[in-house]
Amino acid sequence: MKRLVRFARWSFLLAVAVALSNHPSYGASSYKRQVAQYRVPQLKLVNQKGEEVEINGLLEGPRPVILQFVYCTCTTICPVLSAVFSNFQRKFACEKTGPHDLALDERECELAKRYRLVSVTIDPEHDRPEVLAAYLARYRAGPHWEFLTGSRRSVDAVMRAFDAYVPDKMSHYPLTFIHAGGKAPWIRLFGFMSTADLVREYKAAIKGVKAK
Amino acid sequence: MSWIRLSLIFLLLCLYHSVGMCGMVCGHAPEEIERLGERMYREGILPDGSPMKAVIQGDIEVDGTMFSCASCHLRSGLGTLEGTVVSRPVNGAKLYRPYSLASPEVKPKWRRVPGWMQWTTERPAYDDDSLAMAIWTGIDPAGHRLNPVMPRYNLDDCDMEILVQYLKHLNVDYSPGVNATTMILATVFSDGVDKEKLDTMLKVLEAIVHDRNTQGRQQEARAKGGPFFRQRRYSAYRRFRLVKWHLTGPREKWEQQLERYYAQDKPFALVAGMVKGTWEPVHRFCEKNRLPAILPITDLPVISKRDWYTLYFSKGIYQEAAAAARWEIRKHGQPEHGKGREVQVVFKGSSAIAAAKGVDDTYQLLLHREVPVLYLEQGDQSFWRHVFESYDVVFVWLEQQDMETLAKVMETWHGPLPRLYLSYTLSGDAAFDSPFTREGVRIAYPYRLPAKERIYIAPVVNWLKVRKISTSYPRVAAKVYYIGWLLTGVLRMMSTDFYRDYLLDVIDMMNDEVYALAVYPRMSFGPGQRYGVKGCYVCRPAPGGKLADCSQWVIH
Incomplete structure (x- = not known):
């Protein structure tokens, strides 16, 4: 009898778990946030204009940076990530209203407005500078948005530095990294975000607080 | 008597009228709908020439210049899996039937599973209205909310009807070249190519076909009585039949010869192939007939940014x-x-x-x-x-x-x-x-550096030895061997979705290749990428x- 009760209890729990797992809460923000320290390697990548760029100078300089790993012929993940960047450019405004803990003061506003969006390709064989430039044009990238490529070895090194290495472009996942500049830690965001999510996380990173 | 005659005339008039209007959408004829729908689906451009507009993730505004339906669901409409995101099939054959990700034979045979316990990967068949509703609102006919990365499109009634009609007719029937038991593959070669190279290519192709067909009885038995994966995996097995298209005479006559061969035996795809001079005549023929050509052995491919049906090893x-x-x-x-x-x-x-x-x-x-x-x-x-x-x-x-x-x-x-x-x-x-x-x-x-190439080519050489194929052109053999390796994996991925466009879509979505292709250090495709190897020492x-x-x- 005891065994039967135990079996029934476990069956019930299993059924509840299955039912819950089958109904993901789509619509609600489902990204995960981590604070991390990364050491950016000292190497050069090439931007959409064909110019060499010191990656550690770009990513660890005084200006705030938002970083993503994407590639130009990607089907599902990168278009969404790049569309967030595209919308962020248009929608980020340093208004001083909003949730009390995310209202930026004058100095923070000045810093926040100097953001830089950086996309790094994970398909460097195909994504040459001219391909990157065409991609940025499609997403109406402004002057704050840089798209970088390089040798396979360099791109792999950058991916490894951010614990984002994938041996194959098809197995990548949606990641966004925010760095408030200077010695601030990196914020690692896993999953798809809305523009509002990214703006909130960015402001929180500038203020040095947690967004959610 | 006269009222019967009048009724008949009325009926005939109705019939004539309905036939005349048959297939018309917002004043567009069926061919026009296909063209406009294709442009919406592939390029994200509305019939009036402006980009389609949509919202993803609740507040991200996107338009057709950024990406289109085909970016995620691919040209064939059969969808894809990338990283953590599944894009479901949207071709007519799948949309207008109930859908389940699980194989029918592994689903419980006992009573119907209550709705609240059903997987979100199950849904009843769409009809035109519910499909339009899903594209507008992101709610499927089962009431499930689609993933928020699926754009919610802002389309007016006419544009929506065009897109729905396009999807309804997208890849409904299997492509030519496949029947219940056999898949026809063709290889093209011409006069004037090196005889030993050609011989190597044909012998390796024949060995691949032989290897494939020796599994036939086992696979067919599993498709009938195997406990798992019957419908998705084993019933997808097809024997290969290789047809050889030998082109002779001047190049200007090749197109006629290709048409003649094609009328005799419509293949599912061309594989390998070797002609004297550029591959262009075959390339153009494949574009015209929407026939995939998988990795011809040529140093003179057609360099194009838009053509779609020929996959090359490299730009030669x-x-x-x-x-x-x-x-x-x-x-x-x-x-x-x-x-x-x-x-x-x-x-x-x-x-x-x-x-x-x-x-x-x-x-x-x-x-x-x-x-x-x-x-x-x-x-x-x-x-x-x-x-x-x-x-x-x-x-x-x-x-x-x-x-x-x-x-x-x-x-x-x-x-x-x-x-x-x-x-x-x-x-x-x-x-x-x-x-x-x-x-x-x-x-x-253009190849792997020799010391490394020797290591990677050794398994191919052994494979050739076992099949008693000797050649002075191991690189040709290694390339054709790779085509066989690729087809095995790709056809398994395709399951029973025998659409030519899907064959190319699946190859596009393959992992980067760094070991099976002995002669090059890395080969990778991607949607629209038509040259696998992109570099050179x-x-x-x-x-x-x-x-x-x-x-x-x-x-x-």
Whole structure:
């Protein structure tokens, strides 16, 4: 009898778990946030204009940076990530209203407005500078948005530095990294975000607080 | 009696009217709907020429210039899995039937599963209205909310109806070349190709077909009575039948011959293939008939940004030349004024003009200028002396037999030598003759470096030995062997979705290949990418056919 009760209890729990797992809460923000320290390697990548760029100078300089790993012929993940960047450019405004803990003061506003969006390709064989430039044009990238490529070895090194290495472009996942500049830690965001999510996380990173 | 006659006339009029209107959407005829729907689906452009607008993730505004339906659901509409995101099939055959990700044989046979416990991967069949509703609101007919990365499109009624009609008719029937038991594959070859190379290609293809067909009984038995994966995996098994299309006579007659072969036996795809000169006639034929051509063995592919149906190993000699040009520009930058200019030398009438285009396109792209081409007609030593005196950089696109005069001049030339670039595919062993092993000479080398290639090609050589195939062209064998390897995996992925476009979509979505293709270090496709291998080494030819001072794999 005891065994039967135990079996029934476990069956019930299993059924509840299955039912819950089958109904993901789509619509609600489902990204995960981590604070991390990364050491950016000292190497050069090439931007959409064909110019060499010191990656550690770009990513660890005084200006705030938002970083993503994407590639130009990607089907599902990168278009969404790049569309967030595209919308962020248009929608980020340093208004001083909003949730009390995310209202930026004058100095923070000045810093926040100097953001830089950086996309790094994970398909460097195909994504040459001219391909990157065409991609940025499609997403109406402004002057704050840089798209970088390089040798396979360099791109792999950058991916490894951010614990984002994938041996194959098809197995990548949606990641966004925010760095408030200077010695601030990196914020690692896993999953798809809305523009509002990214703006909130960015402001929180500038203020040095947690967004959610 | 008269009211019966009147009724009949009325009925006939109704019938005529309904036939006349049949298939019309918002005043567009069916062919027009297909064209407009295809443009919406593939390019994200509305019938009025403006981009489609949508919202993703709740507040991200996107439009058709950024991406389209085909970006995620692919050209075939069969969908994809990338990273953590599944894009479901949206072709007519799948949308208008109930959908379940699980195989029918593994689903519980007992009572119906209550709705609240059902997987979100289950849904009833769409109809036109529920499909439009899903595209507008992101709610499927089962009431599930689609993933928020699926755009919610802002379309008016007419545009929506066009898109729905396009999806309804997208890949409904299987493509030609497959029946219940067999898949027909064709290979094309022409007169004038090296006999041993052709023999190697055909023997390896036949061995692949033989290997595939020996599994037949086992696979067919599993499809009938196996406990798992019957419908999705084993019932997808098809034996191969290889047909050989031999092209003869002048190239202008090839199209007619291809049409004739095609009318006799419609294949599902072309595999490998080898013709004298450029692959262009076959390429154009495949585009016209929407027939996939998988990795022909050619150094002279068609270089195109839009064509879709032929997958090439690489851009061939165009790529070697472009890599040499990129390396020269990156290494030495703009030449100084004065003598400092580049030139290309091509033997008149030679197909090596494709290499000259590779250099020209690269210089146009990176430095916005052309590199002139000098046409060599015959062995004229004064020609070469003039070139050496006048130019800093010389791209030499000569075939083996045309290198003799150049070698003689180089032997006796004691002045400063310009930087000289050769192509391994064109010049072959002649590039390793002693005059070319001087400092300043570079060769574009498109394969794995020899020490590594020997390791990677060993399994292929063993495979050939077991099948009693001997050849002096292991690279040809390794390429064709790879096609067999690729087809096995791709057809397993395709399951029973035998659509030609899907074959190409699945290859596009494959992982980057770094080991099964013995002769190249890396090969990767992606949606719309039609040349798998994108780089090249630039080395110095050394005595004994060796390579020295090799660059990294040049891609930029």
